[in-house]
Amino acid sequence: MSGQWPPGTRVPVEHELMADYGCSRMTVSKVLSGLADRGLIIRRRGAGSEVATPRSERAVLEIQDFAKEAARHGTAYAHEVLRREVIACPVKTAARLGLAARSRLVSVHTLHRVAGRPEALEERLINIAEVPQARTERFLDVPPGTWLLDYVPWTNAEHAIEAINADLLQARLLDIAVGEACLVLERRTWQGGAFITEARITYPGVRHRLVGRFSPDGRD
Amino acid sequence: MSGQWPPGTRVPVEHELMADYGCSRMTVSKVLSGLADRGLIIRRRGAGSEVATPRSERAVLEIQDFAKEAARHGTAYAHEVLRREVIACPVKTAARLGLAARSRLVSVHTLHRVAGRPEALEERLINIAEVPQARTERFLDVPPGTWLLDYVPWTNAEHAIEAINADLLQARLLDIAVGEACLVLERRTWQGGAFITEARITYPGVRHRLVGRFSPDGRD
């Protein structure tokens, strides 16, 4: 979870861990099985174990990687960076994110299009102190959400979902009427107490639903 | 998960399960630990294990038991049954729910008030074939959501969240302007393939957010 072992890193084999930690194979195995259950590593009998690519999050809220989503449905995806700037964090925002005032952030506004239609509006903040590569990244080839997913580990996330009436600007960008109901999904991510990124994604309510499936045992 | 052992039922002790299933204690223990991890049972060292009261669901979507929620914040809660009737399931609805056409359902419309203000509108369907007690229940003391939570086990659930503009009726009941954005949370529940209940809960968007917290290891 510290990110020290990026996704794909080979996990030491059980016998090695037995020696390293001076405990029995059963004990090592139980720990590794636990990690596998929680989706942190992938174990393959006969082949070894490796650090999993984080599923990012569960069910309802996996809806952020537009490109992948579009590919799954066989539709075209494109994104358009509307604005990108480095800002000093306003005091009010800093308080909300648990950040020092005037911290330097990258602010990116992106419009996501699926099959040519505007599908969502993304307003993103990235903490330069924690993600220095963001200072120069232009997000022309890869939208910020996807870019961050692959490179930045996180330990805590918070989501909020709300409904708003589209204002003039939102309506124009999303090609809907002013006042139309929109779903807003906010996601804030931390790495061990340090703020990483905030995304605020606005979807036209009429065209979008967030869907999730569950079982009481938490397995889906 | 079948509901045969209601919440609070004592789980046989490890030695008994060893004998019943003819396997070692380690094996029994691993299984029980797994059930505990998934929240299906509670284990207490020295005291024994019992079937857990289902947390119903996770994080974002625990927001349905208004009474409990209000109690937590120390505010008054009340509900008002607007309509309650037994209906024959329309063909279109039957298809959506995987139900025989003309199945008998209880339909209940409820308004939830917190601190005197209308907080949410609930439209609920309950399958009489699976929950026969619903046929006569009036839901005057306990709103349908809470009532079902305690008595009916489930194996699968599906959620959807969308945003809509309030229509005239919704606006009047929720005391908001026509056209104001509302969050709609739909929840459908099955028990091993058999449809149990559907809830459609409408919240005024301006006053409500659904919030959840996560970690990559799925522990919150």
Place this chain on the structure above:
DNA sequence: TAGTGGTCTAGACCACCGC
């Protein structure tokens, strides 16, 4: 103090993978 769960060990057999 007896009964319970929590954890560990050493050794074993098997299924599967990749060479």
Place this chain on the structure above:
DNA sequence: CGGTGGTCTAGACCACTAG
């Protein structure tokens, strides 16, 4: 084929609970 994970056993010691 050797290396890997998946699973099981029998026995052990400990921490905690309830009477």
